[in-house]
Amino acid sequence: MIAQVDGASPAIRDVAGMTVCYAELGALCQEFAAVGVQDAPMAVLGGSARALALAVAVVYAGRPLVLLDPQLPTARLRHILQTSGATSTIVDDEFQPLAVEVGAAGVLPVSQVWDSGLPWAGEVRRPGGSVPATIVYTSGSTGAPKGVVLSHAAVVNGAATSREEFGLRTGDVCAMLLPPAYAAGQEVLFMAVLNGCLAESFDPRQRSVGEIAEWLGDRGITTLHCTPSMLRHLNGSLSLNSFPAIRLLTTCGEPIHGRDVAAARPYLPHADYANYVGSSETGHLSFFHVRAGEPLPSGQIPAGRVTQRKTITPVGDDGHPLPAGEVGVLEASSAFLASGYWGEPERTAAVFGERGDERTFRTGDRGSVADGVLTLAGRKDDAVKIRGYLVEPAEVEAALRGIDVVRDAVVIADAEAGRLIGYVVPDPARRTPSLAQLRAELAQLLPDWMVPQSIVLLDALPRTERGKVDRAALPAPAVRSNLTVPTDQWEALVSAVWCDVLHLETVGRDESFAELGGDSLAVEEMLAALAEDGIDLRGSDLAAAPTLAAFAVRVREQSGKQAADRSRGVMVTLREGDGVPVYCFSGAGGPAYLFTDLARKLDPSHSVHAFQVRGLERRAVPDWSVRRAAKRYAGLIEQRQAPGRVVLIGHSLGGLFALETGRLLRERGYEVAFTVLLDTLLPGRLARLSGESAPELRIPGGRKQSRRELWLTRLQLLGAGLYPYKPAVRDQVFFQHGLRLTEWYRVHPWDGPTEVFLTPENLDDRAWWRHVLTGEYRIHEVECGHVAILKPPYVERIAELVGDALDARVG
Structure with missing residues (x-):
């Protein structure tokens, strides 16, 4: 042990509360060393406090340790056991069936070993120096996993470096949010027990992230160790909590942005921060520290200063060292690097070497070193x-x-x-x-x-x-359509505008504006650019002609003399088909083209049409009630098709339009196969039906206005649909228009099958829906914003479920 500690002090504790004190851990180590060791590795499968204590004892006794992660696929576990040659395996009792399934040799339940000791005998040997301590298997993301051999010297040096860099002291409670089967997790385990701290183990893969808040507070955590991706999850779930006892936060394993650390500061008000760089083969290489209250870097957190007892040298293509500040492939050297890859001498020789008394390791990273500070520049390949x-x-x-x-x-x-x-x-x-x-x-x-x-x-x-x-x-990106050159001046004009607005080098004739990433703001920018050339088009024109070639025809034909029918500016056909038609309803000033992504992802046999409120794009008096708008929509549907089956989808206020339109269509002989409601807000009177106070008048995603802005908007509402407001003002006016339609509407019960998708921005009590949906319905929670529910990547889930419902209900 590096640190002296009271034997009654806890050494390892798991999430279930099982605790192993230092006296017990010391006794285990002495027992294992006295019984004797073998050269063959010994595996430990599990993450309980007792299993981790037995793993430490295996290392102390000098037998190579292979820590197994029970979350791994069975084929992966079997591969690790076979390649490591482990001749015995200590197993948490709950994982005994898994040990048998993967062919573990000499299975020893943790409870049996704890109560009865070890059943083998061998040569007594006191480990140290270059003797293998643990074999850490890499993730194998670029091939088969390989076992990195860490010596006793490397493990002890890692604990000493952690003490120096993190200021560890007896009594620290170190949170292990990293699986102990991997290098970073083992670093936390050994740095804790070798420095007289308490290692608190919590595997967030087996429990919800929300449970971490209670655990952090109850266990008195003082140092928190995790990956950047885990920190981002914590930032999303712990922001309402504060943990003043945590004095240190560390991250490792991947790049991290200063914004991620800044987001953690409200709930870690007294925590210093350290980011460190390294690998299974090298251990710690460099550290970057920021004290509590000090400003954080605005961009990516730097790699920091090279740690003691390690040297990093950038080398050129010829293998020779480069001058300070020049970028090259990084080579690490130290007496405390990994020994190599277990049972793979050729792979070891390819990247490991010797320089005097030190080991060298050629990393796959590029970077530079100046005045002892490491700067990374990506992977060499x-x-x-x-x-x-x-x-x-x-x-x-x-x-x-x-x-x-x-x-x-x-x-x-x-x-x-x-x-x-x-x-x-x-x-x-x-x-x-x-x-x-x-x-x-x-x-x-x-x-x-x-x-x-x-x-x-x-x-x-x-x-x-x-x-x-x-x-x-990672999924392959969508294949771009054939990037054929424009065929006339109109296509050339549209291509130039689209490329400029979308920041693309080229656009194919058959590519659509939405598929290329254009949102409502980009649409407005594109239309404004065309307007400068005297071409007056609307978003509905783009929705009806989404590809460059089709939209160029609209540009060519636009003359301002087209006869407006009842549907112009209200109903937009997004796609034609001969299957059961799908009608989509936008709300609170939402344009019809918001449904473009959803339409693209549905079965092409179904025609898809979208409604937007009257007056949004073409000058007209808007409908001032949900029922009046629904009558208009139902009439347009009657114009388009005879009574038959339809599917209705409504977003936000559009959900109320869908329900009311469905009721009117039923009265006229139509069959509503099913409805889909996307983050629809219910009127406040439903809260009163539940005995609650009415919620504040709002729709998710809407910006709260100041009192002055609110009064100005009320005046501007008088000109809704008639006065040519600028787009930003128009959107706010129709947003307020939608608020009033929602609050004034009296919802009628709907007994048809319904799928309801709600986001965290929708604060309505989910129980209120039972007052509205009296038939079969399901509620799905989607972790995204109010408008984002109609955009990638979240719209894929909506489209998939709607597609399944179409297959099941309409064939």
């Missing part, structure tokens, strides 16, 4: 040439992470195609960005050749069992 420029994906990734609406991101290079692909997880607490918005913000930070032309929105990045991004599991 990631760089790609784009338009003749060498681009590092890591730099683009850092810029993406710096955008405030981005929660997580990764950028990869497609060297064959000479392009970058960005994968972005939007912040669900903010307005979901469009692809055009992301490219536009990147264009403010980076040269145009560094802006990814392909960006994919995801609700979460796929990760390996170690929590790192699983690049092999």
Whole structure:
């Protein structure tokens, strides 16, 4: 032990509260050492306090330890056991069936070992130095997992480095939010027990993130250790709590942005912060510290200063060291690096070497070192040439992470195609960005050749069992349509405008504005650009003619003399088909083209039409009640089709339009196969039916107005649909128009099958729906914003469920 500690002090405690004190841990270590050791590794499967204590005892006795993660697939566990050659396995009692399934040798239940001791005997040996202490299996994201051999010297040095860098002291309570089967988790385990601290184990993969708040407070955590991705999850669930006892927060394993750490400060008011860089093969390499209250970097957190007893040298293509500040492939050297890869001498020789008394390891990272400070520059195999420029994906990734609406991101290079692909997880607490918005913000930070032309929105990045991004599991971006050149001056004009607005290099004739990432703001910008050339079109024109070629025809034909029928500016056909038609209803000033993404993802056999409130785009007096609007919509549906089956989908206030229109259609002989309500707000009178006070008049996603703005909007409401307000004013006016329609509406019970999707922004009590939906209905919770529910990546789930319902109910 490095530190002396009272034997009664707790050493390891698990989430169930089982505790192993230092006296028990010491006795176990002495017993294991006295019984004797064998050269063959010993495995431990499980994460209880007793299992982890027995793992420490295995290392103390000098037998190579293989910690197994029960969350791994059985095939992976079987591979690790076979390649490690473990001849016995200590197993948490609950995982005995799993141990048998994966073919573990010499299975010893934890309870049996704890009560009866070890059943083998061997040569007594006191371990140390280069003797293997633990074999850590990597995630294998780039191939088969390999066992990294860490010596006793490397483990002890890691604990000493942690004490020096983190100021660890006897009595610290160290939170392990990292699986102990992996290098970072084992670092926390050994740094705690070798420094007289308490290792508190909590596996967030087996419990909800929300449970961490109670655990952090009840256990008196003083140091919190996690990955950046875990910290981002914590930021979303712990913000209403405060943990003043936590004096230190650390992250490792992947890049982290200063914004992520700043978001944690409200609930960690007294915590210093440390980010450290390293790998299974090298252990800690560098640390970057920020004291509590000190300003954080505005961008990506730097790698920091190289730690003691480690040296990092950038080398060129010829293998020779580079001058200070020059970027090269990083080579680490120290007496405390990993010994190599277990049972793989050729793979070991390829990256490990000797220099005097030290080991060397050639990493896959590029970077520079100046005055002892490490600066990373991405992976050596990631760089790609784009338009003749060498681009590092890591730099683009850092810029993406710096955008405030981005929660997580990764950028990869497609060297064959000479392009970058960005994968972005939007912040669900903010307005979901469009692809055009992301490219536009990147264009403010980076040269145009560094802006990814392909960006994919995801609700979460796929990760390996170690929590790192699983690049092999990232979905391929959508294939761009044939990028044929414009055929006339109209297509050339539209192409130039679209490329400028969407920040794209080229646009194909058959590509649609929405598919390329255009949102409502981009539509307004595009229409304004065309208006400067005397072309007056509306968003409904784009919805009806979404591709470049089709929209160019609208531009050519636009003359301002088209005869307006009843549907112009109210109903827009998004797609034609001969199947059961789907009618979508936008609300609170939402344009019809908000349903474009949903329409694209439904079975193409179904026609899709979208309604927007009268007066939003074409000058007309708006409907001042839900029933009046529903009569208009029902009449337009009657004009389009004879009585038959229909599907109705409503977003926000559009959900009330859908229910009222469905009731009128039934009276006229139509069959409503089912309805879908997307984050619809119910009138306050339903709260009063439940015995509650009426909620504040609001619709999710709406900006709260000042008193002056509110009175101005009330005056502007008189001109709704008639006065040519600027787009921002028009949107606010129709938003307030929608608020009033919602509050004045008296909901009638609906007994048809209904799917209800609600977001966290919708504060209505879910029980209120029983007053409205008297037939079969289901409520689905979607973790996104009010408008984002109609955008990627969340709209995919809506489309999938609607598609399943269409198949089940209409064939």
